[in-house]
Every structure is written in structure tokens, then in C-alpha cells.
Amino acid sequence: MDKIWKPLELVKVTAGYLAEKRIPNPRLDAELLLLEILGLKRRVDLYAGFEREISGKELASFRELIRRRAAREPVSRILARREFMGITFRVTPDVLSPRPETELLVEAAIEAASPARPPAEKTPGEDWYGDQAALPDELVSLLDAYAGDIDDAEALDPDLPAGPSPAAGPPLGPATAKKKAGKRLSAKPGLRLLDLGTGGGCIAVALAASLPGAMVVAIDASAKALAVAKRNAAEAGVAKRIDFRRGDWFGGCRKGEVFDAILANPPYLVEGDPDIWPEVSRHDPPAALYAGRDGLDCYRRIIPDSPNWLAADGRIFFEVGAGQAAAVGRLLENAGYRAVSTIRDYGGTERVVTGTAPAAL
Numbered sequence: 001m002d003k004i005w006k007p008l009e010l011v012k013v014t015a016g017y018l019a020e021k022r023i024p025n026p027r028l029d030a031e032l033l034l035l036e037i038l039g040l041k042r043r044v045d046l047y048a049g050f051e052r053e054i055s056g057k058e059l060a061s062f063r064e065l066i067r068r069r070a071a072r073e074p075v076s077r078i079l080a081r082r083e084f085m086g087i088t089f090r091v092t093p094d095v096l097s098p099r100p101e102t103e104l105l106v107e108a109a110i111e112a113a114s115p116a117r118p119p120a121e122k123t124p125g126e127d128w129y130g131d132q133a134a135l136p137d138e139l140v141s142l143l144d145a146y147a148g149d150i151d152d153a154e155a156l157d158p159d160l161p162a163g164p165s166p167a168a169g170p171p172l173g174p175a176t177a178k179k180k181a182g183k184r185l186s187a188k189p190g191l192r193l194l195d196l197g198t199g200g201g202c203i204a205v206a207l208a209a210s211l212p213g214a215m216v217v218a219i220d221a222s223a224k225a226l227a228v229a230k231r232n233a234a235e236a237g238v239a240k241r242i243d244f245r246r247g248d249w250f251g252g253c254r255k256g257e258v259f260d261a262i263l264a265n266p267p268y269l270v271e272g273d274p275d276i277w278p279e280v281s282r283h284d285p286p287a288a289l290y291a292g293r294d295g296l297d298c299y300r301r302i303i304p305d306s307p308n309w310l311a312a313d314g315r316i317f318f319e320v321g322a323g324q325a326a327a328v329g330r331l332l333e334n335a336g337y338r339a340v341s342t343i344r345d346y347g348g349t350e351r352v353v354t355g356t357a358p359a360a361l
Helices: 007-020 026-038 043-048 056-070 075-079 100-113 137-146 202-210 223-236 297-309 325-334
Strands: 081-084 087-090 191-196 214-220 242-246 259-264 310-319 338-344 350-356
Touching: 007 026, 007 043, 007 056, 026 043, 026 056, 026 075, 056 075, 075 081, 081 100, 087 202, 087 223, 100 191, 100 202, 100 259, 100 310, 100 350, 191 202, 202 214, 202 223, 202 242, 214 223, 223 242, 259 297, 297 310, 297 325, 325 338, 325 350
Parallel strands: 191 214, 191 259, 214 242, 259 310
Antiparallel strands: 081 087, 310 350, 338 350
16 A cells, blocks of 8 residues: 655655755755645645645646656746746746845845935744744744754745855855845835846846835846746736837846946856856856956956946946956946945855946046
8 A cells, every 4th residue: 555645744755855965954945845846835824734644646737846846946946936026927938037135135225215214123923934923833843853954944935045156155045135025115206227138037027025115227138038027027917117128238227318227137157157057057148157267257247337327426236246246346336336345145155246326527
């Protein structure tokens, strides 16, 4: 007689198998893939249904997904979707899978565009699986017994460490953006933002969703990527406030227009880097990853022309790879940018470089 599996036991055994395969965040991956097979949306539902029996068909489907994950296919590719800033984005082979560190880039621009406000506080009892005080004692005990590593899984990226390369540092902690999902922040009327190299549109869509007074121009050289981005914008309900254009960096801009902020998460991996994880090298589009022998080619192309497209006192925001912040900062200073500074991610890596537009002559 075949063994009858229940969710928590299956998660535990599967997490051990993935750990043996050196898969990052094995328990979280097992949970996410089992949720997909069972048609559940929240991890708490998985634990609440601990007595449910897994059917033979469900088990076979789950095993196929685990086989793919063990072969280093990212969860976001398996599910064809990924959450970013509290919004679900479609992911296809034509676009980079959204990364949690890019949320820091978006948050920095939102903070610059929004009035000062007190930091968000964590609601007592808030956790990935909800308020424990509101759960039955039996379920709390099960969470304690089966989810002992649940805190280790709190990195929002179930596929990768904090960047496209292990050299980028450890995973980010719980993203502040998740706490703010659904909140709308005020912005001055007529705020204009530019997202260079939009890919699947996660930056542009998150900006439009968080700043309802803003208009966003999103540019990408790939027509296929723009098609994905447009669909993501439509599904998020912000398509009317994003102007998607095809072009090579500022080649998509129009004469005379200026922006209050420019954001870019350009390719920044070093070509031929042997330490890039298979989840990245095998599944993300190369054009979105690599930027020459030192990873800085795109910054060298973008920065010199960028002051021509910024309003007075406008800001530029770049995501950068580990160890690149100083070099990108120097490029900005050499172009006349003022108040150049960096922002560290939760792993301590300098992840965002920003500066204020050069003073008018």
C-alpha cells in the first residue's frame, strides 16, 4: 500500500531533500510549490490543513515541480510569477525575475518623492503565518514543531541570495515593502519618473501603484519584455499612468521632456564570472545580466547623458552589484552630480547609489 502523505510531513521530507541538493531556502521552496499543487494561497492554510491527505495525482505533480527545483530552476520560473512590493508579476523567459533588493531601489525613490512620515511599526503578533494569538493552540504547536526554520525562510527571494551572484551577499531580511503593500503615498502633482530598462515592469508598476499622483515612463530595448511589462501594468491596474516605450536607454525619451527622478537596475554582472548561480545563468535573459569585464558598462553609458533628462534638483537612483557602489559613485561625481550617497541592503551590501542633478550653469 502506498504511503499516505500529509502536508507538514511532505514539506519536512522535501525540504531535507532540497537541502541535500544545496538549494537555498529549501523549506520555503517546498512550501511554495506544495501550495501551488494544492491550490492554496497562504502558508498558514498549508499548516491549518495539516490533516489533509495528499492524493496520488497531487503527489505526482508535486514531485515533478521538486524535480525541476532540484535541477536549479527558480521557483519564480516554475510558477511563472513573482511577488514584488506586494504585487504579483508575471515572469517569462524574456524578463529578469524580480529581486527583493530592487525593492530597496524603489523604496528609496518613493521616500524621496513622499513627505516625511514615521516608520511603519510591526503589528504585535504579525508574522509570515499571521497572528499566532488568533490561532488554535494545536496549530501553534504544529508551527513550532514543523516550522522551526521558518524565520530563516523569511527572505522574500526563495531562489537566490541578495543579488544575481552569490558575491552580492546574504539574502535580504523581511522587505519593508511587504509591510507597506497596498499603501498609497502622496506625491506632488505632475511628478514624472523614468524607469530605464524596465524589463517586466516591476519598478514602473510599483512606482505607479505607490505614488498615484505620478506619471511613469518605462523604456526597454526588448519588445518581448515590454509586452510582459504592459500586461503586468494592466493586471496591477496602473497601465494608464505608465508610458511604455521601446528604446536603448535614453533613446526612448522625447526631445524636451525632463523627469523628477530616474531609476535604473541595469545589467551589472561581470561576463564570465564563474560564481553566478545556475538559477541566474540558465534562466535569466543574458542581456539583462552582463555588462562587460567589470560590470560597469551600462553605468558608463547612462550617466553622462542623464543630466540632460533630469529636472533641476532631480534625483537619479541606481541598483548596483556588490563592490560597485564606489565606482558608480565616482562616475556620478565626475558627471557633476551632487550629494552622491549609497544605501545598504539588509545584508550590509551597498546596494543603491543616488545623487542629485548637477547644478545649472
